[in-house]
Amino acid sequence: MKARVDLEGDLAVVPAELVLQLLAQARLGGLLEVEAPAGPHRIFLAQGRVIYAEAPARASVSAGAAGAAAGRAGREALARTRIREAVSGVLAGRRGRFRFRRAVSPAADEVLLDMNLESLLLECLAQLDHVRGGRDADAG
Numbered sequence: 100m101k102a103r104v105d106l107e108g109d110l111a112v113v114p115a116e117l118v119l120q121l122l123a124q125a126r127l128g129g130l131l132e133v134e135a136p137a138g139p140h141r142i143f144l145a146q147g148r149v150i151y152a153e154a155p156a157r158a159s160v161s162a163g164a165a166g167a168a169a170g171r172a173g174r175e176a177l178a179r180t181r182i183r184e185a186v187s188g189v190l191a192g193r194r195g196r197f198r199f200r201r202a203v204s205p206a207a208d209e210v211l212l213d214m215n216l217e218s219l220l221l222e223c224l225a226q227l228d229h230v231r232g233g234r235d236a237d238a239g
């Protein structure tokens with residue numbers, strides 16, 4: 100049985116950063132799924148903190164998979180990369196739908212982290228601003 104949807108909407112109406120801030124400040128736990136043009140993103144939370152994420156495959160994550168062979172430290176590094184890419188991917192997309200379901204957890208065999216969502220938001224937004232600023236400068 101699928102968990103019921105507790106919150107859903109359109110990113111064109113409610114921007115991703117507001118959805119993520121709400122989940123962090125309300126200290127919610129569960130799964131945020133975002134269906135965006137770049138592909139599906141899944142961010143798992145526990146008490147408003149990111150514990151695991153999945154994003155469409157990218158070269159940096161695939162290259163990071165080699166680090167997973169190095170044991171737990173490599174798997175944690177890969178998990179951190181996936182979380183950053185998922186949060187950045189969700190923030191970069193201004194179109195798509197989101198859905199949040201409480202009480203949904205990642206698979207038991209996944210490496211779970213404990214990352215502050217609000218800090219991740221600031222870091223990823225700054226990175227996106229830098230990238231977008233660079234594109235604007237190139238266009239001008």
